[in-house]
Amino acid sequence: MWEYVGNEFSFIASFEGHENEVKSVAWNSAGTLLATCSRDKSVWIWEVLPGHEFECVSVLNGHTQDVKMVLWHPSLDILVSTSYDNTIKIWTEEGDGDDWHCAQTLGPPGSGHTSTVWAASFNATGDCMVTCSDDLTLNIWDSSADLSSANDDDSAKWKHLATISGYHDRTIYSVNWSSLNDLIASGAGDDCIRIFSKSQDGDQEGSQSYELVQKHEKAHTADVNCVQWHPKNPRLLASAGDDGIVKIWEVVGDLPHV
Template structure:
C-alpha cells in the first residue's frame, strides 16, 4: 500500500503586499482575522476577503516582532498585544459593537465587516481608526521578542533579549479596565529568550495537582527550553529544562489535541535545523526508574539538588522524537495542526516541509521489514512533502495553520485548513495542502 504524500499548492497572496520584511502572522482563535507584524506596525487581514481589514500604527517606535490575540473577548470587541524592539508591549483594542442588520438580528458590526465578500475601500480606511492604543507594558531592559496569552486570557507572558520572562495578570478585566500587574519575573535562562508558549486548555493539562493549571514554556538562545508552573504558594517555578538542541531554540508549540487525557507534548525547532518532540514522563515511569537506579540528580535548571529533597518541584521530560532532517539551515517556525495533526515547518532556507506521525503499529511494521536499520524515535514521523523557494530567494520567518473563510473554500468554509507563510519579501502567502 502506497504511503500518503502531500501537495502544497500556492493560493492567491493576501493584499496588499507589505513591501517590507514581515515577521509573524497570527490567526484569531475564532474569527477570520490574521494579524501580521512588520516595521513598527501590525496589519490585520480579513481571511474572508483575503485583503486588509485594518492597521495598528503609532504605538511603537521600533520594529514590532510579535503579536497575540486575547481570547474570550465580548462580542464585537478585539484585543491584542504587540511586542516591540522598543522594549515594550502594547495593548490595543478594536470596538466594533455597533448593531448590524443580520438575518438573525444579532450580527454585530464586526462580524458583518469581516465576512463580506467585498470590502469598500473608504469603509476599510475608516476601520483603521477603530483601533485604540490603550496601554504600554514596560519593564524589560531590551527588545521584547515574543508575547503570548494564556488560554483564559488572564495571564500574558513576554520575553526579551534581557534573558527574562515576565508574567502579567489582567486585574482589571472584571471592571472592564485596562489594568495589568506583574506577577512574576523569571530570569533563569543564560541567553536571550526568543519565544514563550502557554499549554492549551485540554483535559490533561491539570494532571499534576500540586501546580495550577497554567503551564508556560520558554525557548532561548542558550539552546534550551524551560517549563514553568505556579506552585501552591503562588510562585512561578522552573520544573524542567529541556536540553538536546545544538543551537538557538527559535520556538515551540504545544500539542493542540493530545489523545485521551494525556498531557500535551511539546514540539521545538532550532537553529540546528532539527525539530524535536518532548513528552512529560508519567508518574509511574518516574517511580519505576527511581526504584531501579536510586536517587538521581535532576535537571540543571533546579540546581542539581537530589530529587529526594525537592521532589515536588521536579518534572522529567524525554525527547521522544527527532524529525527527519529536511531543512539545510535554521528552522524559524513550525506549526502543529489541531485538525489533522500534521506539522509544517519553514525557515531561512525558504523550504516548507510537512510531517505526519505514524501510528506505533505502522512504525513497528516498517521496522520489521528492514533488519539493517535500528528503530529510533525519528521513525515515528514521516515527511509528507516539501516546497523549495516558497518565497523565492527570501527567508520564511513564520508559518501557521489557519481555517479558510474565503469563497474558494466553498462548502468547507470555516472547516478546511490552509497554511500561511510570512517572509522577508513582505508577501503573505496562503497554501492549500492536498493529501493523496
C-alpha cells in the same frame, strides 16, 4: 487584498520592565495572564486586572541568553520559553501563590537541541510539543502524565520522543502543529516549507518517528519566518517571509486525523 473599512486599533495600555528588545508575547488560554520575553534573558508574567491594568506577578531569570519565544499550554497555566542558550524551559506556578519556578529544562546534554531554539508548538491536546532550532532539527517531546499535577516527580515531566533531522539545510525559524490533525509544518532559512506527519511504520515501545509528507521549494524568495495552521480548516496554512509577503497554502491529498 484586504480593504480598509475605517476601523482602528484603540490603544488602551502599555507597560515597561524589560531592558531590551521584547521578542514575544502570549496570552494563557483563559486570557488572565500575559507572558513576555526579551533579549534581556528574562520572562515576565503579567496578570490582567480590571480597567485594562496589568500587574507583573513574576520575573523569571532562568535563561542565560536571549529568550526567543513564550508559549502557553493550550488548556493549563504551564508556560514554555525557548532561547538562544539552546534550551526550552517549562514554567509552573508554585502552590496557590503567584510564585513561578522552572519545573524543567529541556536541552543538552542529552537529547535536546545543540543550538538556538527558535520556537515551539503544542498539539491539540497539549500532551506533545514540537520545537525547532538553529541545529536544523525538530524535536518532539511527550508528557503522558497529568500535567495539571506536575511536580518534581519525573513521571510528570516532558520526555524526548523523537528527532526529525536530515530535511532542513538552514535554520528552522518556525514550527506549528495543527490542532485538527497530526500535521507539523516548518518554515526555514532555506526558503522552504515542509510538512511532517507521524509515521505509520511500527516503532519500538516508547519511541515514535515522523516522515516528510510534503515539501514546497522556494515557498518564499527569502527566509520563511513563520508558519501557522488555520484553526478551523485543516488544509489551510499561512506563511510569512523576509520577502515581505504573506502566503496562504492549501494542502492537497489525504490528511491524517487525530
